[in-house]
Amino acid sequence: MSVIAEFTIPTEEFALSQAFAAIPNMAVEIERMVAHPASRILPYLWACGGTTTTVERELRDDPTTVSVTKLTEIPYGSLFRIKWSDETRETVEDVLESDPVILTGTAAKQGWDFQMRFEHRDHISKLQSDLSHHGVTVELKRLHTPETPTVDGQFLLTSKQRTALNSALDSGYFEVPRKTNLSELAEELDISQQALSKRLRRAHRTVSRHILTTGPNEIVDDRLD
Secondary structure (H helix, E strand, O other): OOOOEEEEEOHOOOOOOOOHHOOOOEEEEEEOOOHHHHHOOOOOEEOOOOHHHHHHHHHHHHEEEEEEEEEEEOEEEEEEEEEEOHHHHHHHHHHHHHOOOOEEEEEEEEEEEEEEOOOOOHHHHHHHHHHHHOOOOOOOEEEEEEOOOOOOOOOOOOOOHHHHHHHHHHHHOOOOOOOOHHHHHHHHHOOHHHHHHHHHHHHHHHHHHHHHHHHHOOOOHHOOO
């Protein structure tokens, strides 16, 4: 039976420690994809918490990256393609050696938080042993067996994501021109801009993926844009 593990790896033992030191409010999230050999090195990251120019510069200057390319920019984050240093690539390979399914992968200054599905519990012990051999600490936060099936990892919005999305819609955040900005909306919800940006991005991606994969293939007049 498969098992889901939630664990943390310190940034200084994994990746982007220097970038987080330069931008303490920065948050990154791994862009999930169907596993194949080219995607094992986790090349795509969403990042927010500073200006796009600053974030891109600090990601590029971090010693754990070899190259950084901005692929797209939205109001609450940017997507980057990362080529990691050899040392970081080796650590990633150790993490992925037992072919886990990455459900979530996020990072802040305090550490990298992963939620992964493993086929066997023994794989988690091996992961801890392999990384420890390379001087990388794995702090296991939670271990549980999934009770209900999910679609593509998780399609449903969390209550916090739903609240953030509803507030953004009601406040005119998505209108053109906008009637509010991220800072005002975060203050209204009494959360940080970083937390709000993450919730809106995840909610937007979840809703978009659900519509594109399950909705009817109807053609809508482009003039409505």
